[in-house]
Amino acid sequence: MLSIKNLTASINGTPVLKGIDLEMKAGEIHAIMGPNGSGKSTLGKVLVGHPAYAVTGGEVLFEGKNLFDLEPDARARAGIFMGFQHPIEVPGVSNASFLRLAYNKKAEAEGRDELDPLEFDDFIHEKIKLVAMKEEFLDRSLNEGFSGGEKKRNEILQMAVLEPKLAILDELDSGLDIDALRVLGDAVNRLQRPDRALLVITHFPRILETIQPQYVHVLSGGRILKSAGKELAIELEERGYDWVLEEAAAGGLR
Amino acid sequence: MTLALTSSLLADLLGGARPAEWEALRLGAEGRLAGRDLPTTADEDWKYTDLKALASLSFGQAPRATVDISGHLLPEMVGTRQVFVNGHHAPHASCASAVQAGVRFFPMSTASEACHALGSVPDGGEPGLFEDLNTARFEDGAVILVPRNMRVALPLHLLFISKAEDPIAIFPRVLIVLERGSELELVEEHHGEGTYLTCPVVEVRVGEGALLRHERVQRDSDEAFHFGTLKAEVAKGGQYHSRTLSFGARISRQQPWVRLAEGADASLDGLALLDGHQVADTHSFLLHAEPHATSHQLHKCIVDGQARAIFNGQIRVAPHAQGTDARQQSRNLLLSESARMDTKPQLEIYADDVKCSHGATVGQLDPEELFYLQSRGLNADDARNLLTYGFAGDVLNHIPVASLRRSLRQLVMARTQADSLGELS
Numbered sequence: 001m002l003s004i005k006n007l008t009a010s011i012n013g014t015p016v017l018k019g020i021d022l023e024m025k026a027g028e029i030h031a032i033m034g035p036n037g038s039g040k041s042t043l044g045k046v047l048v049g050h051p052a053y054a055v056t057g058g059e060v061l062f063e064g065k066n067l068f069d070l071e072p073d074a075r076a077r078a079g080i081f082m083g084f085q086h087p088i089e090v091p092g093v094s095n096a097s098f099l100r101l102a103y104n105k106k107a108e109a110e111g112r113d114e115l116d117p118l119e120f121d122d123f124i125h126e127k128i129k130l131v132a133m134k135e136e137f138l139d140r141s142l143n144e145g146f147s148g149g150e151k152k153r154n155e156i157l158q159m160a161v162l163e164p165k166l167a168i169l170d171e172l173d174s175g176l177d178i179d180a181l182r183v184l185g186d187a188v189n190r191l192q193r194p195d196r197a198l199l200v201i202t203h204f205p206r207i208l209e210t211i212q213p214q215y216v217h218v219l220s221g222g223r224i225l226k227s228a229g230k231e232l233a234i235e236l237e238e239r240g241y242d243w244v245l246e247e248a249a250a251g252g253l254r
Numbered sequence: 255m256t257l258a259l260t261s262s263l264l265a266d267l268l269g270g271a272r273p274a275e276w277e278a279l280r281l282g283a284e285g286r287l288a289g290r291d292l293p294t295t296a297d298e299d300w301k302y303t304d305l306k307a308l309a310s311l312s313f314g315q316a317p318r319a320t321v322d323i324s325g326h327l328l329p330e331m332v333g334t335r336q337v338f339v340n341g342h343h344a345p346h347a348s349c350a351s352a353v354q355a356g357v358r359f360f361p362m363s364t365a366s367e368a369c370h371a372l373g374s375v376p377d378g379g380e381p382g383l384f385e386d387l388n389t390a391r392f393e394d395g396a397v398i399l400v401p402r403n404m405r406v407a408l409p410l411h412l413l414f415i416s417k418a419e420d421p422i423a424i425f426p427r428v429l430i431v432l433e434r435g436s437e438l439e440l441v442e443e444h445h446g447e448g449t450y451l452t453c454p455v456v457e458v459r460v461g462e463g464a465l466l467r468h469e470r471v472q473r474d475s476d477e478a479f480h481f482g483t484l485k486a487e488v489a490k491g492g493q494y495h496s497r498t499l500s501f502g503a504r505i506s507r508q509q510p511w512v513r514l515a516e517g518a519d520a521s522l523d524g525l526a527l528l529d530g531h532q533v534a535d536t537h538s539f540l541l542h543a544e545p546h547a548t549s550h551q552l553h554k555c556i557v558d559g560q561a562r563a564i565f566n567g568q569i570r571v572a573p574h575a576q577g578t579d580a581r582q583q584s585r586n587l588l589l590s591e592s593a594r595m596d597t598k599p600q601l602e603i604y605a606d607d608v609k610c611s612h613g614a615t616v617g618q619l620d621p622e623e624l625f626y627l628q629s630r631g632l633n634a635d636d637a638r639n640l641l642t643y644g645f646a647g648d649v650l651n652h653i654p655v656a657s658l659r660r661s662l663r664q665l666v667m668a669r670t671q672a673d674s675l676g677e678l679s
Contacts, residue, residue, distance in 0.1 A: 076631035092644030
């Protein structure tokens with residue numbers, strides 16, 4: 001589904017990704033872990049086309065097509081979704097209107113029927129149950145005045161509405177208490193299907209107890225230093241990141 | 255009488271006969287006007303608003319006319335409206351049958367001079383030129399009196415419609431008095447077609463503990479000139495909340511002046527949506543005259559084409575007005591290279607225990623917000639239009655009269671090209 005080959009990218013002329021290789025197949029869950037400032041979030045933002053980053057080399061194929069031929073909105077309609085660490089507030093546009101617009105743009109692109117406000121009302125009321133969101137958050141302006149946790153809930157709600165093929169979740173656990181983390185983690189698990197892939201970006205291993213990856217990659221200094229199965233997350237929980245960095249520095253980079 | 259006026263425009267406007275009533279008021283205004291001329295951009299107060307286009311025209315007296323008002327009716331207020339066409343009361347278009355008993359809502363032309371105190375809202379300085387023009391020549395307008403402790407259930411609707419074949423001048427006058435503890439919601443709208451000059455003056459007295467919500471909509475024709483004066487005096491513990499929404503007119507200027515007594519609360523919000531060569535100017539003055547009053551002001555402008563917007567927000571905190579809490583924000587969006595915004599907060603604080611804040615931003619749409627919407631599948635144009643709509647919608651969302659809120663949202667959606675996005679709320 002996703003094939004990343006020797007990807008390099010920079011921000012304001014400073015290289016932040018220095019040659020990333022990653023293969024993801026449908027049905028897989030991958031975790032990208034690493035210390036702060038390692039380039040984890042950058043990888044996600046480059047994949048969804050954030051304008052602050054310039055791709056300087058390498059290639060990314062999504063379902064066989066060159067991802068960088070597509071504008072950010074076309075990538076979204078093609079089925080890529082990123083749940084952001086810091087979702088943006090948009091005053092004056094109700095959450096419900098925004099969700100319906102996003103849903104209908106995707107439906108239109110896929111040749112499915114668009115939903116009118118009443119139909120969408122039924123649809124969204126099912127979806128908010130999945131993330132245990134209170135109804136009032138639908139009528140409020142998009143993310144405006146939402147707490148950190150409510151914003152994350154809203155990101156997963158958007159994921160549930162858009163049903164992406166590839167979902168990238170950036171630091172889902174930041175700003176969440178344990179109960180909310182469990183609710184959202186369960187929601188993500190329920191959205192996972194054999195034809196979908198999930199890339200979980202996280203500093204802390206805790207979230208991977210709920211959303212269990214098959215593959216764990218440690219990213220630091222813009223490179224993937226180590227890739228292994230989910231047992232790596234447990235080891236990182238116990239030992240931290242330093243040993244991976246030291247191993248890599250000692251030439252253990254595979 | 256002859257007036258020594260240097261401006262032919264002012265001479266023309268004052269050329270007609272002086273209306274019979276309120277003679278003392280009118281003489282005072284004429285006296286002040288005798289020494290004055292139209293302001294120029296050399297006047298600090300008019301630095302950014304050039305009146306040459308106005309000065310080059312000549313405006314005749316406004317004839318009576320009939321208009322179809324069906325497009326302006328709002329369902330919440332079908333039985334609580336007074337309509338004025340070209341400044342004249344239009345009895346057949348008006349309907350006050352649903353106005354709550356005890357509330358007085360009638361045309362000024364039928365009011366007796368003794369029953370109220372027109373021109374009595376005090377001012378710190380000289381009345382403005384357009385206010386004096388109104389005082390000298392107004393013929394009609396509305397009087398609203400709400401008795402003590404009465405909560406008026408249905409909102410009242412004031413509709414000023416102008417229809418000009420040739421350029422005409424119109425001077426609507428409104429007096430609103432809320433006695434102690436009363437509550438009222440008022441919608442004041444200005445619509446029109448053709449070239450005209452309108453100089454409305456609205457005087458407001460909010461009694462102790464009384465509450466007035468005042469929605470003001472300016473949808474004048476694109477050839478119109480609108481110079482509005484609002485003077486509001488809010489007594490102890492009273493609340494005055496106004497929202498002025500400016501969409502029309504070639505040149506418009508709003509001059510709200512609000513005085514707050516002890517513990518009073520005011521909000522003075524504004525939205526201007528401009529395109530083409532439009533100019534919209536707001537010069538506001540908020541006077542915290544006594545302790546513990548609060549004020550909020552959010553002024554937003556969306557400027558496209560070669561239009562320009564001006565905001566000058568003066569807040570004065572008097573020496574003994576301790577415990578004042580005043581907040582002002584001027585937020586402005588420029589949608590084209592040649593659009594222009596001049597914004598200036600002006601805080602004069604003479605007390606020491608006060609909370610005053612102000613902020614002003616002028617800019618384009620936030621690229622982070624655009625990207626966020628695009629990352630959910632909206633193309634760049636749709637994302638821009640939705641954000642522009644949202645920038646304005648933020649002000650509209652708090653309008654309490656549902657039908658007005660809906661119709662203004664639709665207007666803003668059309669003007670921001672967001673109507674292609676379907677129904678938004």
